[in-house]
Amino acid sequence: MKRRTFILSATSLIAAGSARAAQEGAFEVTRSEEEWRAMLSDAEYAVMRDEKTERAGSSALNDEKRSGIYACRGCDLPLYDASTKFDSGTGWPSFYAPLPNAIGTKDDNSLFARRTEVHCRRCGSHLGHVFDDGPTPTGKRHCLNGVSLVFKAA
Template sequence: MNRRQTLHTLLGASLFPLGGYRVASAADADGPTLVKSDEEWAKLLPRPAFEVLFEEATEPPGTSPLNDEKRAGTYICAACFQPLFDSATKYDSGTGWPSFWQPLAGAVGTKLDFKLIWPRTEYHCARCGGHQGHVFDDGPKPTGKRYCNNGLALRFVPRSEPLPELRT
């Protein structure tokens, strides 16, 4: 039995449903608009990115080249290519993961996460449901939020380049 199955058993299905998409905010009550099977995503993504995005793994801190990215541009979901963050909202949180103080409007959804027993707020791409990271209340002004993102869940597109077409 894995950690999700154990928590599902301990906390009950209503608090910690297994499989699929779980909604915690009204903004994404309809769920993702791009739905693919795990097998389809696994064919499109490198294994480490698939594990982060669709198995909710976490990459080791300090391993993402995006930590040192300083150019102007857009951070997009590595799965479906939806724009998630503008580089103007990126900052060095000292955590070892790319961090942002605000996502683009409507780009992410949230859900309650009990993986570490106490609840945290996970956020995911609102378009495909891909796990991005967790949001905390210890970020800089003006929002006071820290969107702590797995670098494997993102791609960076410099402002001088066009954004890729959204995956279908």
């Protein structure tokens, strides 16, 4: 790796870490890294705090059909009503609309594509991404990681 490439890569990583740290302080529910690690499994931490993605088809919530609410695993904030869930065929739980004042979004330019990341508005936990190929009435597909969610049956 050339020196210039290394410096630019390192600078980008430092800036991303600083932005994440600044963002973390902007949420109602905040925890230290140690507190998050103590309450989450390795897979949950990778998705919710490091913005990774679980393997398609790996979440039992993808097949959940009962009435109820999907809440944030990080802070228990209700996020999605089960009535807005649909089978997107992607292998991840998908919804066409969140509950009011439940989520936040930000641009995600990773993986050589421009996407919109979805996170819990209260604790900042990464949930997944939203796309413009969902059903009516919104035309949105909130494609979420099941490990970020807790299902509460009605």
